[in-house]
Amino acid sequence: MSNKRPKLFGDCFNPLLGVSRPISRSTLDLPPVPATSIAGTTKRNHGNSRYMSEDTKTAASTDEDGPDIIVIENLLLPAEIGVLDSEKGRRQSVRFDVEIETVPGYRRIVSESGTYVSYADTVLFIQQKAKDGGHVELVEEWAEAIAAFVLSNPLAARVVVKVTKPDIFEDADGVGIRIARRRT
Numbered sequence: 001m002s003n004k005r006p007k008l009f010g011d012c013f014n015p016l017l018g019v020s021r022p023i024s025r026s027t028l029d030l031p032p033v034p035a036t037s038i039a040g041t042t043k044r045n046h047g048n049s050r051y052m053s054e055d056t057k058t059a060a061s062t063d064e065d066g067p068d069i070i071v072i073e074n075l076l077l078p079a080e081i082g083v084l085d086s087e088k089g090r091r092q093s094v095r096f097d098v099e100i101e102t103v104p105g106y107r108r109i110v111s112e113s114g115t116y117v118s119y120a121d122t123v124l125f126i127q128q129k130a131k132d133g134g135h136v137e138l139v140e141e142w143a144e145a146i147a148a149f150v151l152s153n154p155l156a157a158r159v160v161v162k163v164t165k166p167d168i169f170e171d172a173d174g175v176g177i178r179i180a181r182r183r184t
Contacts, residue, residue: 064107067157070100070119079130081165083137093167094142095174096126100150101158109155117155125149139163139176147181158182 075098078091100117103109110116126146136142143161150159159181164174 064105067104068102068106070102070117072096072098072119072123075123075126076166077127077130079133079142080135081137081139081142088135092165094130094139095162095164095166095176096142096146097162097164098122098146098150099160100156101160103155103157106155115155117150117153121153122146122150139165140179143177143179144181147179151181151183156183 075096077094077096079094080089080091081087081094082092098119100119100122102117106117129142129145140163142163146161146163147159150156150161160178161181162176162178164176166174168175
């Protein structure tokens with residue numbers, strides 16, 4: 001096993017750029033980790049199975065029992081959203097939950113090609129849109145934009161996006177929408 005630590009977190013597909021691009025750990029503000037601490041990361045970065053841990057090799061060779069689901073839970077960001085005049089020109093808390101269902105054979109594809117669905121790209125997309133996207137009137141618009149972004153990755157088969165505003169009603173944890181979209 002190599003003592004080298006991977007320099008890249010992964011090659012992530014970014015439809016805004018139209019290409020896969022590396023995401024560095026510093027971009028994600030993550031501390032350095034040993035090469036084998038994230039299953040398959042080393043293999044994906046170096047493209048050589050000799051860098052894979054035995055656990056990763058075993059996981060890559062097991063049968064899938066349904067699709068893998070990549071999750072982003074309770075991502076809470078300030079964003080400009082709402083149709084009411086009182087909501088315009090100010091930021092309010094918005095919570096995002098995303099479940100990304102992968103295509104059949106996903107783990108084999110990851111193992112053989114090194115490409116994968118990146119939760120990091122989705123989080124970065126949501127963060128950037130919240131920061132620079134301007135005012136959005138409806139939570140439905142947010143959900144559709146996130147779903148379209150996720151499904152632009154050819155390894156994502158289906159996505160469920162939940163967008164809620166947690167501070168609207170005192171007696172509710174949040175109000176919003178949950179949508180499910182499938183690749184056509």
